[in-house]
Amino acid sequence: MKYVRMPIEIESPEEQGYDTIRFNLSESSMRDRKLSELGLGIDDLVLAYGVHRGAPGLRALIAKQSGVDEAQVLTTAGAAGALFIIATTLLEKADHLIVVRPNYATNIETPRAIGCAIDYVDLAFEDGFRLDAVRIERLIRAETKLISVTTPHNPTGVALNRDTLNRLIALAEQKGIRLLVDETYRDMSFVPQLPVAASLSDHAISVASMSKSYGIPGIRVGWVVNRDAKLMERFLAAKEQIGICGSIVDERIAEVALEQRDAWLSTVARELEAARAIVEHWLARESRIEWVKPEGGCVCFPRIRKDASVDVEKFYRVLAQDHAAAVGPGHWFEQDKRFMRIGFGWPTPDELKGGLAAISATLDKAGR
Numbered sequence: 001m002k003y004v005r006m007p008i009e010i011e012s013p014e015e016q017g018y019d020t021i022r023f024n025l026s027e028s029s030m031r032d033r034k035l036s037e038l039g040l041g042i043d044d045l046v047l048a049y050g051v052h053r054g055a056p057g058l059r060a061l062i063a064k065q066s067g068v069d070e071a072q073v074l075t076t077a078g079a080a081g082a083l084f085i086i087a088t089t090l091l092e093k094a095d096h097l098i099v100v101r102p103n104y105a106t107n108i109e110t111p112r113a114i115g116c117a118i119d120y121v122d123l124a125f126e127d128g129f130r131l132d133a134v135r136i137e138r139l140i141r142a143e144t145k146l147i148s149v150t151t152p153h154n155p156t157g158v159a160l161n162r163d164t165l166n167r168l169i170a171l172a173e174q175k176g177i178r179l180l181v182d183e184t185y186r187d188m189s190f191v192p193q194l195p196v197a198a199s200l201s202d203h204a205i206s207v208a209s210m211s212k213s214y215g216i217p218g219i220r221v222g223w224v225v226n227r228d229a230k231l232m233e234r235f236l237a238a239k240e241q242i243g244i245c246g247s248i249v250d251e252r253i254a255e256v257a258l259e260q261r262d263a264w265l266s267t268v269a270r271e272l273e274a275a276r277a278i279v280e281h282w283l284a285r286e287s288r289i290e291w292v293k294p295e296g297g298c299v300c301f302p303r304i305r306k307d308a309s310v311d312v313e314k315f316y317r318v319l320a321q322d323h324a325a326a327v328g329p330g331h332w333f334e335q336d337k338r339f340m341r342i343g344f345g346w347p348t349p350d351e352l353k354g355g356l357a358a359i360s361a362t363l364d365k366a367g368r
């Protein structure tokens, strides 16, 4: 494995220092919550090794919301841990992967570290970042082991429609390929939710976590869902070799948070609707920036118009230095730096408005 650090991680706010940022529009989750908000009583929790597949109560809750059985759920160290396990289990050097780009960097970087052949399906702003399953179909070859998609998508917020998901599942089944559907943003949706992909087919593998909609990424709890018992056994073997089991403390916290799912998610939906409207309102008056309106998640991926004559390097410099504001620059996603990811779920409404005003003020200063 050839590990390389990813810009999105090197330049992340937690690595830079949260205290250096006033307007943090670079996050891809809801606001981080305090442990005390969850109403936990865990003083009597025995700090033994946990059940290797994940705490039974937690897995039962995940299974119920996913439309599968408990045995078809494996907890992992965040969705990131799940993606690592899946890539290293399914891909070797001689194999071929088809992956959507842009993407959450790990979905691309771990396969690169493995050294397998990769074909990218590049999503275009001009197409509304829509994924066309036919483009994936054309790339399939004998060595293809995995197709990797994300919905709702990071960084664009675009969601797959049911037809495309069905088409991808049919392709995976016909060709004997696994379909990874990264559903980390599934609980944040402005359009009707798709079923958990893994509930539809043995060939589909779904991944999600507690990080984004629950605002508790610090506990590092995610999961893999898949109906193929043999494959799940291989995923478990990988998990056991990495860390035996998950943290018993983290898993208890996740279970308590998931028990509060319905109440919490309705608050999240309300807040996201209001936050997306703030961005939309700003864009209606900010003619130098164009976007594709997100259908899910808590991020969008607008870009500075080409004819806006903006010095992009200067833009990012001034935004950080003069306004202490942060967005996710295009290079985090291997895209032109005219693109920026704006996270609207994490900041308070005032911080979001302040950050957007800072972007406009910076565009004034960064003209060419």
Ligand SMILES: Cc1ncc(COP(=O)(O)O)c(C=O)c1O
Binding pocket: 028, 077, 078, 079, 080, 081, 104, 150, 154, 182, 184, 208, 209, 210, 211, 212, 217, 221, 222
């Ligand atoms: C699409 C996607 N998948 C996975 C992850 C990893 O999330 P986690 O914190 O659960 O490891 C992220 C985090 O940004 C993400 O955006």
